[in-house]
Amino acid sequence: MIFSSDNWAGAHPAIAESLMAHAGGYASAYGTSELDRKVEKKFAEIFERDVAVFFVGTGTAANSLALATANRAGGIAFCHREAHVIADECGAPEFFSHGARLKPVDGPRGKMEAARLEAEIRRFPLDNVHGGQPTAVSLTQATESGTVYSPSEIEAIAAVAKAHKLPLHMDGARFANALVGLGATPAEMTWKRGVDLVSFGGTKNGCWCAEALVLFDLAKAHEMHFLRKRSAQLFSKSRFVSAQFDAYFAGDLWLNLARHANAMAARLAEGIAASKTSRLAWQADANEVFPIIRKDVATKLRQDGAVFYDWPVPHDLDGSLAPDQGLYRLVTSFATKADDVDRFVAAC
16 A cells, blocks of 8 residues: 555566667667657657657656756746745755746645746836846646646646746656546646646656656757756667657557546545545545545555555645644555555555
């Protein structure tokens, strides 16, 4: 009953096999091999346009480089108060961008609201040198609360960003989970709604270690080559990242893995919603579930082998839990088994 994180799951066999298949022989280095080019073309195909693709090792690197490419002196990037870039990156976005600040924006269930974003941006008029200048907006899809921005919500955020001439970044560590949850295409969830660049995650969805930064503005690619190199994210043997993505995209494996993870999360949520002692804190849309469980029940679940994390209570839920209750996060993955879900539900 491992519901701690989708990072705990291993690599899907097809991806492991692809790594082995490309382990021998020679291939040109630093992203110039035939396999690298093949995967870049696949990214262009799934996004339905030419894109610039930069492989990196972690989502933290992708997010940090995305914000670095937009930064200027005194820069301020806007994101949700509980976004991964502001809460869980150990200051990497600020470090990579040489001092950009991250300004939190409120909104329920992990999602920024367009009106609140507009209000926060207006706190920094461009003629006030003391306050700094807005440089970017970052949204997380799926969010840290397991919710998903609808296309219209993305469009509303993008409209605010564009009105202030700010690039819109999407942190897509769980890009595939959000995509299948919406039933949208990658293009419909990104550039067609005004997104400028995407941190495209594969590691949480069955890859061994495969992340990419995707730029829709090809004019930004030249600078990103240097930013990636300076940040020590230019891999000499990049074919091993490409080998993962090659298998990931083949036969829509990436979408099928995400559908399974989401289905297991829905099964968890349904069972918890029917429990007499536990309840859902809110309804999630992807592969994360946030139940409120009595602390003694949570202790017993852990004694029985369940693994999951305590979760900080969001600002808008303060005071809604009884002293004997806790908020927890359960994450499903491509490797989650229905039997483990049912065992957990039966015990809570």
